[in-house]
Amino acid sequence: MEVLGGWDAHNVTEDADLGVRLARHGYRTELIRTVTExxxxxxxxxxxxQRSRWLKGYAITYGVHMRHPRKLWQDLGAWRFFGVQLLFLGTLSQFVLAPVLWTFWLLPFGFSHPLSDMVAPWAFWALGGLFITSEIVGFAAATVGVRKAGKGWLIKWALTLQFYFPLAALAAYKGLYELATKPFYWDKTAHGVLLPTGWQATPPPQQPPHQASGG
Known part of the structure; x- marks a missing residue:
């Protein structure tokens, strides 16, 4: 940690910052094939x-490491430098710009769009086809994921992913607001609220024989 420059105590998404720091010093991170409990x-x-804190931390991480783009390029190399741009800007923009993309859904329902006079009709229909295709691909990916995890009963809930991006967009705008007003505020996540179905408390261990009270 000291070699990496220490721990950034002001970043609210520490894993994002540490990942870039590790890469800048020649290290690499990999995923562990395990399931968190x-x-x-x-x-x-x-x-x-929770998501607003994560996204705010992404913005902070990007801003910190892009203070000197040339130095970041030298540390990471071209390929990983562009990877940082894609990861952080792509993650933030897909939620911040999502409401703009949703406006194109006005067209299939017969409403006009502010860009109708500037974009060819075929382009709008192409975008509509792309949106529908992306929804199908997203549902298919979720279906395959739960099947491979042995949780096929969750497939029906994949349809509720339609609510994911509206909530994530709300989280992104909340994060941007806090980035300007209280960038280092840690919106803590409350754990221990929900328990999986069928959960049972682990019984306390029995008292060892040598500690049992005798007569």
Missing amino acids: EEANGRAWPWVK
């Missing part, structure tokens, strides 16, 4: 708060 956030507003 950490409780997922199952309530809407706490979920938004």
Whole structure:
């Protein structure tokens, strides 16, 4: 940690910052093929708060490491430098710009669009086809994912992913607001709220024989 420059105590998404720091010093990170037992956030507003912190941390990480773009290029090389741009800018923009993309759904329902006079009709229909295709691909990916995880009963819930991006967009704008007003505020996630179906408390261990009270 000291070689990497220490821990950035002001970043609210520490894993993003540490990943870039490791890469700048020649290290690499990989995924561990395991399943976490950490409780997922199952309530809407706490979920938004958690995602807003993550996205705010992404923005902070990008701003910190892009203060000197040439130095970042030298540390990472061209390929990984562009990877940083794609990861951080792509993650942030897909949520911040999502409402702009949603306006194109006005066209299939017969409403006009502000860009109707500037974009050819075929381009709008191409975008509509792309949107529908992306929805199908997203649902298919979720279906394959739960099947491979041995949780086929979750397939029906894949349809609720339609609510993911509206909530994530809300989280992104909340994060941008906090980036300007309280960038280092850590919106803590409440754990231990939900328990999986069928969960049972682990019984306390029995008292060892040598500690049992005798007569």
